Amino acid sequence: MTAAPSSAAAHPTEPGGTGGAGRVVGVLALAGIVAALMQTLVVPLIGDLPKLLGTTASNASWVITATLLAAAVATPVAGRLGDMYGKRRLLLALTVPLVAGSVLCAVSGSVAPMVAGRALQGLGMGIVPLGISLLRDVLPPEKLGSSIALMSASMGVGGALGLPFSAAVAEHASWRVLFWVAGGFSLLVGVLIAVVVPDGKVAKAAAGRFDVLGAVGLGGGLVALLLAVSKGSVWGWGSATTLGLFAVSAVALLGWGVWELRTHDPLVDLRTTARPQVLMTNLASILVGFAMYAQSLVVPQLLQLPEATGYGLGQSMMAMGLWMAPAGLMMMALAPLGAKLTAARGPKVTLSVGSLVISVGYLSALALMGSTWGLLVVTLICNTGVGLAYGAMPSLIMGAVPLHETASANSFNTLMRSIGSSVSAAVIGVVLAQLTTDFGGHALPSESGFRVALVIGGAVALAAAAVAALIPAHPKPVPAPAAERPATPTPEPAA
Incomplete structure (x- = not known):
């Protein structure tokens, strides 16, 4: 090379x-x-x-x-x-x-x-x-x-x-x-x-060598964790299978962390991820992933539940998708605005603002959840915040890692968002499964269940803003490895 x-x-x-x-x-x-x-x-x-x-x-x-x-x-x-x-x-x-x-x-x-x-x-x-x-x-x-x-x-x-x-x-x-x-x-x-x-x-x-053992350890720990999170409501949160998977995940990820700190060519450099800017960004990413996914679980159900429930809006799957689509396009439309904010104030501010905007979206949902247009406004606000936050995270990560770890660090950050989304699915699923109402002999999530889910999503978004505020404003520059530094000429001896 x-x-x-x-x-x-x-x-x-x-x-x-x-x-x-x-x-x-x-x-x-x-x-x-x-x-x-x-x-x-x-x-x-x-x-x-x-x-x-x-x-x-x-x-x-x-x-x-x-x-x-x-x-x-x-x-x-x-x-x-x-x-x-x-x-x-x-x-x-x-x-x-x-x-x-x-x-x-x-x-x-x-x-x-x-x-x-x-x-x-x-x-x-x-x-x-x-x-x-x-x-x-x-x-x-x-x-x-x-x-x-x-x-x-x-x-x-x-x-x-x-x-x-x-x-x-x-x-x-x-x-x-x-x-x-x-x-x-x-x-x-x-x-x-x-x-x-x-x-x-x-x-x-x-x-260097690819860290096969590290890949197996991380993969095994993640599979056990995500299986327990995603299937816990089906198998039972107190079942032997679910608790066993959580235990396997904890042991595998702990062993993986010890191995990564000792091996010469780690899959993920945990010393780099422990740098305050990287660590706090990854923690905020978990919370933003949670908040982002919570509204994508609540809003489609509100749109599709029968109007006879008193809070459902009776939309078909096709109509629901069309009502949700503008929010995704909003993320791309606001990408230049997020970049300008990052250039002017720094990615830390953009991440904080984005998280706050998500929480505003959840707050508005408590008042606007009774109409299709109201939910459209909610998704537009939430995805505006998600777009700002998601655009800032890679800038924060890449500003704190050396060039040779760029893809690995960004991929690990993406994984943190995915874990947040998975935990969100489990938590919001439990809330909606516990707070139900009887409708024609069928148990459906109740209006109070949706409101509790929205409050949780907004609170997590506020927590993400608080974590983002703790990211160092002026991190120490990352020293480039010798292989990435320009060669320094040896001075000629004095005549």
Whole structure:
């Protein structure tokens, strides 16, 4: 691996380079949208999956869980491999399981191949942090802030557009078309990355052995934790299976941490993640991930519950998706504003403001939850805050880690957000399951249950703002490893 090129070639997206900055950012943002699309692709099919696959509802739920688990395990691994062997190369590699998983799902006739295909699709979630890290390598500094914000917003856009798209296809065509279209988009993304996106820098400091034991330890601990969190309500929070998984997770992650501190080439450099700026940003990311996901669980249910309940709005799946879509687009529309705020006041302020805006969205929901237009306003406010917060997190992380750890650190931050979302799903699920009302012999979440869930989401968003305020305003500069420092000429001896 060679050293970083000279300044003339340091940014291949500049006018004299191999491509325009706009095209590179556009392709990477499209890749992020397609990867995020996989998360909501099967939501309209959840109720029909047992019949379509000839299985039970419990088994069919693994179609969702498999994607979550695969993404959690693959994201930090992809980040480390990207630092070692090149981010563009890993981006291309991650499009392969996206295509293969989509095709496998499209031809599936039973639950096992469908779950396998969905797990392959989950591997592609590492695209977003890798793409953000690559931007640091190939863009000039003046374009980096807005491009990072736009790339971060791609996750919200993909998730928001996935619902109406999937619902429209499910209503008017075969469910298999969903996966054929997803495979086609994934293949297109791979071709565009190969043609448009330049190679990033690979620092000599990133060379070394891949930490296989660290990857196994982190993966095992995460799988046990997320299985317990996502399935605890089904298996019982006090069941032997759930408690056993929590215990296995605690032991595996503790052992992983000890190993990472002792090995020479760790999967995740825990000493770097312990730096105050990185540590507090990751903690805020967990809380923002929780707050973001809570409203995405509450609002769709309020939109779809029958009007006869007195608080439901009676919308179809298709209509619900259309009411939710503008909020995702809002994240991308406000990306330039977030970048300007970061440039003027710093990413710490942007993260704090974004968290406060999310809490305002939850507060407004308590008064506006009685109409479709009111809930549209709520989602617009919440996603405005999410867009600001998500755009600031990579800037905070990359400002506190050396170049050779960019992809690994960003991927770990993405993992923290995913853990926050998973915990949110469990907590809000318990609240809505406990506070119910009888409707025609069926237990439905009550209005008070939704209000409690909204209060929890708002409180967590406020906590995220408080944590963001504790991030050091002027962190110590990160010393570059010897492999990344320019050579210092040896002075000539005096005559």
